[in-house]
Amino acid sequence: MIPFNKPLITGNEELYIRRVIENGKMAGDGPLTEQCSSWFEDTLACGRALLTTSCTHALEMAAILLDIVEGDEIIIPSFTFVSTANAFLLRGAKLVFVDIQPDTMNINEMLIERAITHKTRAIVPVHYAGVSCEMDMIMRLAHRYNLVVIEDAAHGLMSKYQDKYLGTIGHLGCFSFHESKNYHCGEGGALIINDKRFIERAEIIREKGTNRTKYLHGLIDKYTWLDIGSSYLLSELNAAYLYPQLLLAxxxxxxxxxxxxxxxxxxxxxxxxxxxxxxxxxxxxxxxxxxxxxxxxxxxxxxxxxxxxxxxxxxxxxxxxxxxxxxxxxxxxxxxxxxxxxxxxxxxxxxxxxxxxxxxxxxxxxxxxxxxxxxxxxxxxxxxxxxxx
The missing domain is CATH 3.90.1150.10 (Aspartate Aminotransferase, domain 1)
Incomplete structure (x- = not known):
């Protein structure tokens, strides 16, 4: 039998998981989570990397950051996983599907401009099979029409467009660490923030709408409820499984x-x-x-x-x-x-x-x-x- 997929095991995962157990910090944003985030920020040269429970949740955070409301339009390819659509649909957006290029199965960048209206808020290119969309044209369109680009790079860690890693070109990028991906922790994801105006609010949204991150870093003496959000933090145990894979990327x-x-x-x-x-x-x-x-x-x-x-x-x-x-x-x-x-x-x-x-x-x-x-x-x-x- 030749299986379709075997989840990656480096052999070092158990060692890092044991460290977490011995440390006694198993919830999100522990030392291993910070090490993973630092790896992304250093390797990808991105502004901020926030580990999440899934790529789905990274996309949902992106939709919240954009303050999507009912009637807003989001341009996406129809050939993608349902999470690409659901993240924005949950906020009330209308989905505008655009045809793909037959050679790469990526969104046809030449058709995007025709789909833009005064209701359009974002373009969500999906890098199918880790092969980049035509990002130069997509970013030019976003600049011209004042739109946000959210890269669905679920397949794309370590792939590049020209000299830039996927996920670092748009305003926001989303990765998946599902067991079917090149690097995984069973279930997990990351939101890559390339536009600094989103960083502080993203940390609040990820922490259930509170400024708990500032509290944990000793910047405030107590944390409060400031915004909508949810529990999007990846478990420290999952981060421990992911980290040794990143070291062997x-x-x-x-x-x-x-x-x-x-x-x-x-x-x-x-x-x-x-x-x-x-x-x-x-x-x-x-x-x-x-x-x-x-x-x-x-x-x-x-x-x-x-x-x-x-x-x-x-x-x-x-x-x-x-x-x-x-x-x-x-x-x-x-x-x-x-x-x-x-x-x-x-x-x-x-x-x-x-x-x-x-x-x-x-x-x-x-x-x-x-x-x-x-x-x-x-x-x-x-x-x-x-x-x-």
Whole structure:
């Protein structure tokens, strides 16, 4: 069996968790949380990094910081996880979905300006598979129309656009440390604050709307309720699991990029035969090997290939169903312009096994099976299975 994902374990997590237990400080904002935050601020050269319980909560904090109210519009791609939408919907925003680029599966930056109205408050680019959106144009549009850019960089830690890390280009950035991500603590996230005007209020929102952070740093003698907020602090135990992974960020990144490139090189002949399409990495992007996916002709081919791979012990996955086609998407948002690529391209994606420590032989086994399928063995297998039924 070749699993689709294996949550990363460096081997040092238990040591740091034990330190937390011995220290007796297990709630949020302990020493390990501070060390993680410092790592982000030093490595990414960002203004402030606040660890949260999830990327979802980082996005929700961003929506609160913007004072989103009912009727405000937020521009997002439809091809994304539901949290990108829910964070703003919870504040009453209207979701404006924009089509994607078929090569990267990222929001089509050329279509954003047409979707901007006097009600637009923010643009939320999603860096799919850790591959950057076209951030120069997005930031220019934000400046021109006085909008805030919130990078959904759930996939993007250690990826770059030009010479800047993802999550540090927009006014705010959001990371995920879910167990499916390159670096994780089971469940976790971070809000990256690149616009200093948001820092103080973000710390208050994260602490249930209080100025408890100032109290803990000895700046005030008691803390009070100042704003809306919630308990968005990551547990110190989760931070202890995350920290040793951050210390090995570069070798982990190198390992995933090696696996990604092995897949890509092995599939090139099938791409030339028009059997499948491979991911595109724009010249301005430096990715992190978060996902390796192929795109096949249509859903029928995808379903057949995935079933064949599962039968042979290789676990794969599809990805997002476009949000605008869901009941909630229809009720609380609308697709601006024509859905040329979002639905059709989303139906072609197959995500292949990808995780730290993925064995080269397992990659080659997966590739070999896919080549066999397209060489005709898949059709023969499907015919045999049909006869059994």
């Amino acid at each position: 570069e070798p982990i990144n190198t390992d995933r990029l090696t696996s990604w490139q092995t897949y890509y090189d092995a599939f090139e002949e099938l791409m030339l035969d028009d059997k499948l399409t491979l991911p595109v990495i724009p010249k301005d992007a430096k990715h992190n090997g978060h996902i390796f996916y192929i795109k096949v002709k249509n859903q029928t081919v995808r379903n057949g290939l995935m079933t064949y791979l599962k039968h042979n012990g290789v676990m794969t996955a599809v990805h997002y169903a476009p949000l605008h086609s869901s009941d909630m998407g229809k009720r609380y948002g609308f697709f601006h312009g024509e859905d040329i690529h979002t639905t059709s391209e989303s139906e072609k994606i197959i995500r292949l096994p990808m995780y730290f420590g993925l064995q080269q032989e397992d990659i080659h086994t997966t590739v070999r099976l896919i080549k066999q399928y397209f060489a005709g063995e898949g059709a023969q297998w499907e015919e045999r299975e049909s006869c059994k039924r």
